Every structure is written in structure tokens, then in C-alpha cells.
Amino acid sequence: MTDLAPAFPPAQALTVLGLESSCDESAAAIVRRNADGRIEVLADCVLGQEDAHAPYGGVVPEIAARAHAEAMDHLARRALAESGLVLDDMDAIAATSGPGLVGGVMAALMTAKGLALGAGKPLIAVNHLEGHALSPRLSGALVFPYLLLLVSGGHTQLLAARGVGDYQRLGSTLDDAAGEAFDKTAKVMGLGFPGGPALERCAKDGDASRFELPHPLAGRPGCDFSFAGLKTAARQIWDGLDTPTDKDRADLAAGVQAAIARSLAERSGRAMAQFAGEFGPGSHTFVVAGGVAANTAVRTALEAEAAEHGFTLSAPPMKWCTDNAAMIALAGVERLARGDTDGLDAPARARWPLDAASAKLDPVIGAGRKGPKA
Structure with a gap:
């Protein structure tokens, strides 16, 4: 209490x-x-x-x-x-x-x-x-209210942060968190632990367009997320490769990373529109926090989405x-x-x-x- x-x-x-x-x-x-x-x-x-x-x-x-x-x-x-x-x-x-x-x-x-x-x-x-x-x-002043994306191994949710202790949920994951999709895919491919950073390193030289991966909740209204289907699809693709090469590994890692980044950006864009509708037009702050916020591809996608909706992206330093x-x-x-x-x-x-x-x-x-x- x-x-x-x-x-x-x-x-x-x-x-x-x-x-x-x-x-x-x-x-x-x-x-x-x-x-x-x-x-x-x-x-x-x-x-x-x-x-x-x-x-x-x-x-x-x-x-x-x-x-x-x-x-x-x-x-x-x-x-x-x-x-x-x-x-x-x-x-x-x-x-x-x-x-x-x-x-x-x-x-x-x-x-x-x-x-x-x-x-x-x-x-x-x-x-x-x-x-x-x-x-x-x-690392600097941050004025309430702001839109918040919490994205980690255990949590993926969008909230309107009105003040200390005052948060309104706009969307959440229906199944797995984004960080779990990173970690479990890395484990399936034998990339080591911790999985998220290992998958990001592997994806640097990969072709993200090579494998056909699902687009979670594409076209579905609202701001919720889903990553279980993507995680399962990645495992099925990996299991279907007879003798996976380093290129196979890099391409699948890049595809999964791109799909997660795209989903996070798209659903966050919906939340930005909802947030702006509640708090009025003007310059708003979009905060991304949690372990997945350290992923460069995710940050890049979110930064582009924020700019498109007139929001300024704010994130803590990597550490x-x-x-x-x-x-x-x-x-x-x-x-x-x-x-x-x-x-x-x-x-x-x-x-x-x-x-x-x-x-x-x-x-x-x-x-x-x-x-x-x-």
C-alpha cells in the first residue's frame, strides 16, 4: 500500500x-x-x-x-x-x-x-x-503528456503518459512481446544469448526481402500487437532449410528484424493519431523505452514514423x-x-x-x- x-x-x-x-x-x-x-x-x-x-x-x-x-x-x-x-x-x-x-x-x-x-x-x-x-x-527534460512505447522481452505496449503514476493503455501485445520474438528466433537459429543483440548483429549482412514472413495484424484497426505468428513462421522457415548457411541465417535474421520494426512503427503510427486527437494538434513527443529500443533498425523505423506524424522521438541513451x-x-x-x-x-x-x-x-x-x- x-x-x-x-x-x-x-x-x-x-x-x-x-x-x-x-x-x-x-x-x-x-x-x-x-x-x-x-x-x-x-x-x-x-x-x-x-x-x-x-x-x-x-x-x-x-x-x-x-x-x-x-x-x-x-x-x-x-x-x-x-x-x-x-x-x-x-x-x-x-x-x-x-x-x-x-x-x-x-x-x-x-x-x-x-x-x-x-x-x-x-x-x-x-x-x-x-x-x-x-x-x-x-538525460534531459521531458514534459508530460507524451506517447510511450514500452518494448522489451516481456512487454510491448503503447500508453499515453499523462504524469507520474498516470498512464492510459492504448495498445498491447495479444500474445508474445517483440523482444521475445527476437530472442526465440535467435535461439532457434543458434545465434547465442542474449538473443536480441545477436540477431541484430547477424542481420547486418542479410537480405530482409528474401523470405516471405507474415505482417502481423495488417489492416486490423487499433494499436495492439502480435508477434507469435511471426515467431512461428521464422521457426518453420528455419526448420525447412536442409543445411542452413551463414547467408540463410543472415537473411532470415534481417527479415524477422524488418518485420518486427515495421509492425512496431505501423501500430505506433495509429497510436500517434489517437494521441494527437486527444491532446490536440501540435508538436508531441513519442518516447520509446525498453531493451528493444536499443535495436538500430527499430529506432530508425520509429523515428521515420514519428516524423511522418509530427512527433519528436525521444529515447534514453543505449545504456x-x-x-x-x-x-x-x-x-x-x-x-x-x-x-x-x-x-x-x-x-x-x-x-x-x-x-x-x-x-x-x-x-x-x-x-x-x-x-x-x-
């Missing part, structure tokens, strides 16, 4: 330690909002788990959770040392509270609870997706596209400034939609025991 404390005046500097462990990267960072509103990243530490998961071709939740548990306190200590600050200098401790692999989420959240309790600091339980949504603000704690600390700063803090009973959540009302009333891909999946 979120506690409401008095909001901090804009002229007051705020410093927050953030912790992240929702998937396969353990991270700790310290972010300060200065009295003039300028954001400073004072420390930014990320510890990946690629070697541990590579033999399996994907993230193994049990291995990830154990690695997070072993790393979190050391990373928090390292971030403090890097910043030259001590725990008492923090105004709050923030941690990812979901969504994600719940065993991993618990590592950062429990560490943050211990630090908050021991140091007598407020705890802020951050929605990982809101961290991504706010991440472009790490803050993938999971990191700087965005979690920033979300903590933003929420602390509003007076939003959480009790030590804040739960770790496998699912936590940004637009909870839409997810409950109109779930895109159904619901399970723990609530709406989208």
Missing part, C-alpha cells in the same frame, strides 16, 4: 538509492534531483548474468534469483562508494517491486526493505515499467534502454517528490500493469491466478 507523505518542494534536492533485479541483471544506482530540477546519476552499477544463462539459451528464473540474492548488498555498497556518499545521505531507498520474475524481484525489494529499516529511510516500491517510462528523463537501476532510482525520486512512499509490507509482484484499470476491466490476453497478464 502506498503511503502519502507531504510532497517535497521543487527547490529541495532529493537523493535516492535504487535497486533492480526483475530479470537477469542485478543493478544499483544513485540519482539526485538538484534544487534546479537537474537530474544527476551519481552512481550506476550493473552486473549481468549472461555467462550463467548462456548454456540454456535463455533466462533460468532459479539461477537468476540466486545470483541476484548474492549480488544485491554488494552492489548497493559499490554504488554508495562510487558516489562518495553514505546511506545516511539518501532521502529514500527505491527498488523494483514488479513486474518480473518474482524470485528475482524479491532480491532487490528485500534488500531495500532492510536498508530502509536499518537507516530509518522511506521505502519506495517502484513499478519496473514506470522506470522504463521515465528513463528518458535521466539505459535495457534493465538498470538508474531508472528505478529516478522513479523513486519522482515519487518521493510527490510524497508517495510505501510500507515495509510492499509485495513483490510478478504482474503489475501500469494502467491497472484497463488491465482489470479489459485484459488483452486474459488473466491468471495472479491477475491480468497484460
Whole structure:
């Protein structure tokens, strides 16, 4: 449950330690909002788990959770040392509270609870997706409202971001996320782990037009996405090749990448038209965040679509596209400034939609025991 404390005046500097462990990267960072509103990243530490998961071709939740548990306190200590600050200098401790692999989420959240309790600091339980949504603000001013595309291994959705904690879902994936389509296709072709960057490297020398691949939801109204059919088609093409060559691999990688980029751009264009209709004509900002935002072909397609609709594309630097704690600390700063803090009973959540009302009333891909999946 979120506690409401008095909001901090804009002229007051705020410093927050953030912790992240929702998937396969353990991270700790310290972010300060200065009295003039300028954001400073004072420390930014990320510890990946690629070697541990590579033999399996994907993230193994049990291995990830154990690695997070072993790393979190050391990373928090390292971030403090890097910043030259001590725990008492923090105004709050923030941690990812979901969504994600719940065993991993618990590592950062429990560490943050211990630090908050021991140091007598407020705890802020951050929605990982809101961290991504706010991440472009790490490198410059970003004014609300803006259109947001969250695109990663676990999420592909379009939202109207009206303010901190105020998001309206415009579209979401009906099945798989774009990042999953990248990763699973890379795994099928034996490109290694992590799959998304490996597929992008492979696609550089490929002919994207060689293989016939489906155009997901072509002509369907609305802003939803679908990538399961594309992923299946890519696997069937690959399985149909007797002795695949490097050229086969490059051509298929290029085709899949182009299809994903085209779909993301086309559906985002529909959302831009809807967003402009609600907020009126003029210059609008289109923010793309999440791990897939690091893909050059995707960025190029989205940039062209944004220009066509009169939007300006904004994206965080590459190092803050993938999971990191700087965005979690920033979300903590933003929420602390509003007076939003959480009790030590804040739960770790496998699912936590940004637009909870839409997810409950109109779930895109159904619901399970723990609530709406989208």
C-alpha cells in the first residue's frame, strides 16, 4: 500500500538509492534531483548474468534469483562508494517491486526493505515499467503528456503518459512481446544469448526481402500487437532449410528484424493519431523505452514514423534502454517528490500493469491466478 507523505518542494534536492533485479541483471544506482530540477546519476552499477544463462539459451528464473540474492548488498555498497556518499545521505531507498520474475524481484525489494529499516529511510516500491517510462528523463527534460512505447522481452505496449503514476493503455501485445520474438528466433537459429543483440548483429549482412514472413495484424484497426505468428513462421522457415548457411541465417535474421520494426512503427503510427486527437494538434513527443529500443533498425523505423506524424522521438541513451537501476532510482525520486512512499509490507509482484484499470476491466490476453497478464 502506498503511503502519502507531504510532497517535497521543487527547490529541495532529493537523493535516492535504487535497486533492480526483475530479470537477469542485478543493478544499483544513485540519482539526485538538484534544487534546479537537474537530474544527476551519481552512481550506476550493473552486473549481468549472461555467462550463467548462456548454456540454456535463455533466462533460468532459479539461477537468476540466486545470483541476484548474492549480488544485491554488494552492489548497493559499490554504488554508495562510487558516489562518495553514505546511506545516511539518501532521502529514500527505491527498488523494483514488479513486474518480473518474482524470485528475482524479491532480491532487490528485500534488500531495500532492510536498508530502509536499518537507516530509518522511506521505502519506495517502484513499478519496473514506470522506470522504463521515465528513463528518458535521466538525460534531459521531458514534459508530460507524451506517447510511450514500452518494448522489451516481456512487454510491448503503447500508453499515453499523462504524469507520474498516470498512464492510459492504448495498445498491447495479444500474445508474445517483440523482444521475445527476437530472442526465440535467435535461439532457434543458434545465434547465442542474449538473443536480441545477436540477431541484430547477424542481420547486418542479410537480405530482409528474401523470405516471405507474415505482417502481423495488417489492416486490423487499433494499436495492439502480435508477434507469435511471426515467431512461428521464422521457426518453420528455419526448420525447412536442409543445411542452413551463414547467408540463410543472415537473411532470415534481417527479415524477422524488418518485420518486427515495421509492425512496431505501423501500430505506433495509429497510436500517434489517437494521441494527437486527444491532446490536440501540435508538436508531441513519442518516447520509446525498453531493451528493444536499443535495436538500430527499430529506432530508425520509429523515428521515420514519428516524423511522418509530427512527433519528436525521444529515447534514453543505449545504456539505459535495457534493465538498470538508474531508472528505478529516478522513479523513486519522482515519487518521493510527490510524497508517495510505501510500507515495509510492499509485495513483490510478478504482474503489475501500469494502467491497472484497463488491465482489470479489459485484459488483452486474459488473466491468471495472479491477475491480468497484460
